[in-house]
Amino acid sequence: MEKLDLELLEKIAELHSVPEGSFNIRKNGERLDGNSTEEIRIVQKTDKSGIDIIVAPGVKNRSVHIPVILTVGDFKDTAYNDFFIGEDADVVIVAGCGIHNPGKGKAEHDGIHTFHLAKNSKVKYVERHYGEGVQGSKRVFDPVTNIFLDSGAVLEMDTTQLGGVTFTDRMTEAVVGDGAKLLVKEKLLTDGDEKAISRFRVTLKGKDSTCDIVSRSVARGTSRQEFYSDVIGENGCFGHVECDGIILDGARILSTPQIDAAHPDASLVHEAAVGKIAGDQLIKLMSLGLSEKEAEDTVIKGFLH
Amino acid sequence: MLQLKNICYDVDADRPSKARRILADVSLEFPDGSVTVITGHNGSGKSTLIKLLMGIDKPTSGSIIFNGEDITGASVTERALKGFTIAFQQPVRFKGITVRDLLNAACRKKCSTGEACKFLYTVGLCAKDYIDRPVDGTLSGGELKRIELATALAKGGEVFLLDEPEAGIDLWSFDELVGVFDKLRDKTVIIVSHQSKILQAADRIVVLNSAAQPVVGARDDILPGLTDAAAPYCRRGNADAE
Numbered sequence: 325m326e327k328l329d330l331e332l333l334e335k336i337a338e339l340h341s342v343p344e345g346s347f348n349i350r351k352n353g354e355r356l357d358g359n360s361t362e363e364i365r366i367v368q369k370t371d372k373s374g375i376d377i378i379v380a381p382g383v384k385n386r387s388v389h390i391p392v393i394l395t396v397g398d399f400k401d402t403a404y405n406d407f408f409i410g411e412d413a414d415v416v417i418v419a420g421c422g423i424h425n426p427g428k429g430k431a432e433h434d435g436i437h438t439f440h441l442a443k444n445s446k447v448k449y450v451e452r453h454y455g456e457g458v459q460g461s462k463r464v465f466d467p468v469t470n471i472f473l474d475s476g477a478v479l480e481m482d483t484t485q486l487g488g489v490t491f492t493d494r495m496t497e498a499v500v501g502d503g504a505k506l507l508v509k510e511k512l513l514t515d516g517d518e519k520a521i522s523r524f525r526v527t528l529k530g531k532d533s534t535c536d537i538v539s540r541s542v543a544r545g546t547s548r549q550e551f552y553s554d555v556i557g558e559n560g561c562f563g564h565v566e567c568d569g570i571i572l573d574g575a576r577i578l579s580t581p582q583i584d585a586a587h588p589d590a591s592l593v594h595e596a597a598v599g600k601i602a603g604d605q606l607i608k609l610m611s612l613g614l615s616e617k618e619a620e621d622t623v624i625k626g627f628l629h
Numbered sequence: 630m631l632q633l634k635n636i637c638y639d640v641d642a643d644r645p646s647k648a649r650r651i652l653a654d655v656s657l658e659f660p661d662g663s664v665t666v667i668t669g670h671n672g673s674g675k676s677t678l679i680k681l682l683m684g685i686d687k688p689t690s691g692s693i694i695f696n697g698e699d700i701t702g703a704s705v706t707e708r709a710l711k712g713f714t715i716a717f718q719q720p721v722r723f724k725g726i727t728v729r730d731l732l733n734a735a736c737r738k739k740c741s742t743g744e745a746c747k748f749l750y751t752v753g754l755c756a757k758d759y760i761d762r763p764v765d766g767t768l769s770g771g772e773l774k775r776i777e778l779a780t781a782l783a784k785g786g787e788v789f790l791l792d793e794p795e796a797g798i799d800l801w802s803f804d805e806l807v808g809v810f811d812k813l814r815d816k817t818v819i820i821v822s823h824q825s826k827i828l829q830a831a832d833r834i835v836v837l838n839s840a841a842q843p844v845v846g847a848r849d850d851i852l853p854g855l856t857d858a859a860a861p862y863c864r865r866g867n868a869d870a871e
Contacts, residue, residue: 602721604721605723607721608717608720608721610705610706610709611685611709611713611714611715612709612731612737612780612784613706613709613737613784614706614734615706616706622726622730622734623723623726626724626725626726626727626730627723627724627725627726628725629725629726
């Protein structure tokens with residue numbers, strides 16, 4: 325692997341070398357390296373670009389890394405990845421994509437992910453997106469995530485956009501079964517004239533199904549963010565959506581949370597708050613000796629922690 | 630030595646028709662190595678005085694002199710770096726910032742767990758229960774006040790400004806709190822309080838009295854007058870903001 329590849333992999337997956345166990349590293353639309361095990365099989369698709377990740381029932385305390393890197397401009401990479409998680413399995417999946425665009429054109433990665441979690445399985449899915457490159461180059465992500473949670477399944481999804489992504493339009497759709505849980509933590513940072521759109525549509529289909537979606541975003545410069553969420557309660561269920569945004573400079577955040585209680589026992593909550601950093605937070609930190617800029621950075625770092 | 634010279638503070642000073650005088654020509658001295666408790670009725674300007682000392686608000690006129698240097702125009706950060714340390718009346722809540730993060734910011738370095746624990750222990754908190762908790766609405770008012778004090782201790786300094794440090798702290802812990810002030814006796818400590826136990830811990834007492842000169846003296850001279858039923862320092866009308 326080249327130095328640039330390793331730098332990108334460290335940023336998005338905290339990988340310093342080839343991981344143990346099952347993994348798949350994709351570079352510029354091709355498989356760069358990988359390993360498949362009995363417990364977590366990785367199968368290259370034959371009809372389109374992408375992989376199937378098949379976790380055997382009952383597999384616990386295992387992780388799988390499937391990072392993607394793009395190091396060329398004028399390139400669009402679409403990967404179709406399907407995750408099949410067996411009953412009672414409990415695994416961590418580390419995904420993410422780093423783009424280094426050396427040219428003026430557009431480098432785009434669209435991960436089309438579908439999760440099928442069988443009964444009582446548990447997944448922690450960690451995804452980081454990061455972009456860098458020459459001034460004026462475009463780094464674009466348009467991921468689509470489809471989630472199907474069977475009864476008692478739990479998906480914990482932590483997504484982070486670290487910066488340097490000039491445009492993103494994320495779509496996450498989920499159907500949550502009996503007693504199943506979808507827990508999402510989304511962190512977004514935009515600067516300059518970047519734009520980020522994040523959409524959620526969650527159907528709480530099963531009895532005692534729950535979802536908790538927490539989006540924390542910071543918009544600087546003249547960047548713009550849009551957050552749309554739509555939670556539909558079709559059974560006795562609990563859904564919570566929280567969108568917290570900090571705006572700095574001339575940035576703008578639009579938040580449109582929608583909840584639809586389509587069942588008498590559905591309980592749905594949404595909260596949204598957008599504004600600049602509270603003055604008393606800055607003064608408190610400045611009273612500890614931090615400059616205004618250091619205070620601002622400390623608040624943002626904590627907020628996106 | 631910290632001195633206030635002829636300090637006036639008006640709210641809405643830029644709108645003459647609405648302007649109200651909170652502090653009128655106040656001159657005070659705070660000697661090194663002394664604990665001064667500032668007391669006075671609601672609206673007498675106690676918290677305003679603390680904010681002026683920390684540089685959060687600027688006086689309408691007058692000057693603030695610290696060790697011979699005029700610091701009236703110095704910013705909050707500049708004063709913090711000169712050794713001014715404040716514990717706010719209402720501690721700020723954050724999102725995602727933990728107790729450890731605040732202590733690190735206060736120490737200007739990564740505090741070791743041992744050091745962080747020492748500060749939390751001093752204010753009566755079991756460190757391992759609190760160190761990684763976010764400083765947000767999940768903490769009670771009393772817990773936040775204790776963490777506020779721990780942060781002030783972690784920062785250190787020469788002048789400690791403690792605005793109603795006892796608010797929200799249970800009565801049983803008062804002695805513990807007074808013990809914290811005792812640890813700072815070699816510094817200039819200025820406490821806003823109404824509590825008799827804290828007044829008793831003072832070397833000097835300043836009674837602010839809106840629109841009149843403050844009454845200043847040694848604790849034993851002032852305290853008897855304060856506890857008399859006759860309430861000699863009563864509120865005078867127009868000022869209701871602190």
